[in-house]
Amino acid sequence: xxxxxxxxxxxxxxxxxxxxxxxxxxxxxxxxxxxxxxxxxxxxxxxxxxxxxxxxxxxxxxxxxxxxxxxxxxxxxxxxxxxxxxxxxxxxxxxxxxxxxxxxxxxxxxxxxxxxxxxxxxx
Amino acid sequence: xxxxxxxxxxxxxxxxxxxxxxxxxxxxxxxxxxxxxxxxxxxxxxxxxxxxxxxxxxxxxxxxxxxxxxxxxxxxxxxxxxxxxxxxxxxxxxxxxxxxxxxxxxxxxxxxxxxxxxxxxxx
DNA sequence: CTTGTATTTAACCGAATGGTTTAATACGTT
DNA sequence: AACGTATTAAACCATTCGGTTAAATACAAG
Numbered sequence: 001x002x003x004x005x006x007x008x009x010x011x012x013x014x015x016x017x018x019x020x021x022x023x024x025x026x027x028x029x030x031x032x033x034x035x036x037x038x039x040x041x042x043x044x045x046x047x048x049x050x051x052x053x054x055x056x057x058x059x060x061x062x063x064x065x066x067x068x069x070x071x072x073x074x075x076x077x078x079x080x081x082x083x084x085x086x087x088x089x090x091x092x093x094x095x096x097x098x099x100x101x102x103x104x105x106x107x108x109x110x111x112x113x114x115x116x117x118x119x120x121x122x123x
Numbered sequence: 124x125x126x127x128x129x130x131x132x133x134x135x136x137x138x139x140x141x142x143x144x145x146x147x148x149x150x151x152x153x154x155x156x157x158x159x160x161x162x163x164x165x166x167x168x169x170x171x172x173x174x175x176x177x178x179x180x181x182x183x184x185x186x187x188x189x190x191x192x193x194x195x196x197x198x199x200x201x202x203x204x205x206x207x208x209x210x211x212x213x214x215x216x217x218x219x220x221x222x223x224x225x226x227x228x229x230x231x232x233x234x235x236x237x238x239x240x241x242x243x244x245x246x
Numbered sequence: 247c248t249t250g251t252a253t254t255t256a257a258c259c260g261a262a263t264g265g266t267t268t269a270a271t272a273c274g275t276t
Numbered sequence: 277a278a279c280g281t282a283t284t285a286a287a288c289c290a291t292t293c294g295g296t297t298a299a300a301t302a303c304a305a306g
Contacts, residue, residue, distance in 0.1 A: 013293095013294085015294090039294090039295070039296090040295075040297080042295085042296080042297085043294070043295055043296075046294075046295085050293095064303045064304075
């Protein structure tokens with residue numbers, strides 16, 4: 001899976017997002033992270049593995065503890081990806097906006113539209 | 124599933140992100156959206172259903188066509204969620220930053236750490 | 247070396263994903 | 277009414293996901 005997909009996938013779970021929120025207060029052990037949840041420790045362990053694979057956390061060793069630390073780099077990328085669409089959620093959808101929209105999207109997002117000529121054009 | 128999870132889930136697929144990118148150039152029919160991909164039409168249809176459920180697109184009716192339109196509102200929320208962590212990907216990790224980090228995260232993100240007293244503290 | 251604590255692994259389960267192929271449906275045109 | 281085009285629905289399949297319980301591992305302390 002590509003990096004961005006892995007990141008979004010990891011974020012698509014409330015437990016994992018809560019874990020990241022908790023880690024924004026500083027490093028924590030698996031047990032500490034598990035405490036707020038009503039699920040088994042192995043379940044949390046799996047969530048942590050997903051977060052680790054997505055490089056959203058890193059893990060240390062301290063005796064029998066594996067403290068987790070937040071690593072926000074992928075969030076920066078996710079943020080940048082959504083940022084690309086800011087114009088659309090801020091759009092007022094008048095003529096000028098539509099024009100600027102088209103200008104910018106042709107530059108930044110994807111290949112030009114090149115709509116195929118088809119029956120709809122008769123309308 | 125909660126709204127944010129649904130959004131991230133929908134974004135966790137390169138085909139769906141490409142469809143959104145295409146739609147940032149303006150509305151398109153299912154066939155037009157499917158053209159760049161080497162997968163079957165029903166597969167695209169399913170992806171569109173996922174995007175629609177996540178309210179990332181809306182769909183119209185025009186004769187036998189179901190034109191899709193980008194709806195960026197959920198992207199605004201996703202963007203806002205990641206924004207919460209900006210300080211972490213911008214952090215220089217010196218003493219002052221750490222202090223400000225703690226201040227802000229106690230206010231905005233989640234309950235205080237309250238580390239349990241345990242063996243590690245003896246170290 | 248035994249016990250207790252922290253964590254992971256293994257095996258299992260049901261539901262969801264992402265794809266397929268083969269119909270079915272909806273509509274415009276002839 | 278029959279045909280062609282656009283799209284979805286149904287049935288199927290392999291894989292992944294998110295959870296469980298029970299067992300294994302790693303380490304510190306007595």
